[in-house]
Amino acid sequence: MKISIERGTLLKAVSQAQSVVERRNTIPILANVLIETQGDGVSFRATDLDIEVIDRAPAQVERAGATTVSATMLHEIVRKLPDGALVGLSEDAASGRLVVTAGRSNFSLATLPREDFPVMATSEYATSFRANAQVLRRLFDKAKFAISTEETRYYLNGVYMHVATADDGPVLRCVATDGHRLARIDAPLPDGAQGMAGIIVPRKTVGELRKLLDDDDIEITVSVSETKVRFATPSITMTSKVIDGTFPDYTRVIPQQNTRRLEVDASDFAKAVDRVATVSSERSRAVKLSMEDDRLVLSVNAPDSGAAEEELAVAYADEKLEIGFNAKYLLEIASQVDRENAVFLFNSSGDPTLMREGDDASAVYVVMPMRV
Incomplete structure (x- = not known):
């Protein structure tokens, strides 16, 4: 593998990937990001086995290939490189290491086999719809403060996203509660969301999702199955397991x-x-x-x-x-x-x-x- 990529583009892609990675891992491969060339671009994939993020970025691909390298280490290196630098990523065939170059800087990083990297199983999504980033950001931002941190009540450790009926018709609703406070936020129901089953989106996923929703103009494709939820933009795909539990009847406490x-x-x-x-x-x-x-x-x-x-x-x-x-x-x-x-x-x-x-x-x- 040998590619060249602009430093700002690389930093944005690696930042999203490395934030999913858990700092302490008993499985070494989970600390790494999978770098794969794809046509005239490159993808960065990271997972903690509950969330998987794939970030695609444009790059000059001289030689196709794939490898895995420490997500945190790569992020720190790229973060400290000068603005506007052209970064080279190439795999040294002799040592198996990933060589990172930018100007006069040169780094050689340990890698692990890409075959060892776990890829989240694909799911059959029963429902898929598109929603504006601004709409989703409001739903989750206004609800997330009420998410419970009490692990024994695991079914409250996320935001309950579902289709509900309001005074003026069906809505897409997000609810969170910890037993002391509750937030219930509604938005117009997007086309295609009518048959969506209610899901509990985990706290960490809500935090990671926020990074996808900064651009008001983009549309997010939301796909939902019984066990997973996927949020996709043109460049980033985030897939997460949902919390396996039943959210309580919140209407009784309003x-x-x-x-x-x-x-x-x-x-x-x-x-x-x-x-x-x-x-x-x-x-x-x-x-x-x-x-x-x-x-x-x-x-x-x-x-x-x-x-x-x-x-x-x-x-x-x-x-x-x-x-x-x-x-x-x-x-x-x-x-x-x-x-x-x-x-x-x-x-x-x-x-x-x-x-x-x-x-x-x-x-x-x-x-x-x-x-x-």
Whole structure:
């Protein structure tokens, strides 16, 4: 194998591949990236046996071939090369090593046989549809903060993507919850997605997927089977196993009878929560919200370190209410609001609270209160 490739193009391809690779591996080949020439280009394939990423890039191919090399090592070398450099990758037949050259720099890297590299089995995808990157990014970005990190509840360790029925018809919906907070985000249902089975996309896959969705203009092809999901752009294909489990009936925890309505500037609210939470040594310290006559008072009382209080002008016309929340949860939910105002709907100090972005019902958040 012998190819030449522009440094920026190579860095982008190798970055996506190496981020999938686990830092600690008991199987040496899983630390490597598989480099294969393909016509007038080259592909970089990496896997951790649960996710597989293939990144294709244009290159000058002088001699076809394939090899595997440490993904992290190659990424670090390319990252440190000067901008605009032309990078040469060639396999030394005598030593079996991969020679990386750029200008006066020369590296010789150990390789492992490409035959040892595990390739994820292909799957028959029952459903396939196309969606704009911007739409998918909103669905996953707004839901992912609520993914559970509790390994025993493995079925909550991802985002549940499925077809649901909203007030105005069928939608593509993403839901995540950890039992303390919940995010439910809707988007118009893409053509071809009607029969899609609900799947739980794992936390790591959601993080890796984000890197595919930076370009607003590209269309992503989403293919779904019972055991796998594939996201493909013209240059990158990411295939992931889905979580084998049943997502709980989240509709039961979304309150329908909350009538006490608080409307507040989302940015001002988030900054005020952040300020009053400063006096607490624990990020999980409860912030108390006291509402009455278009006034909201945020307060924290930490016996060991002090107390803080801040007042905000809000729209609130219901009877007086005091309720406490985990400061971290409030900040995470408030940071999801793209519109100017956040609307909170309360029932009582002991019941789940609903939050929306203004009048937009396509993004709904639920947070459980704390005792204060």
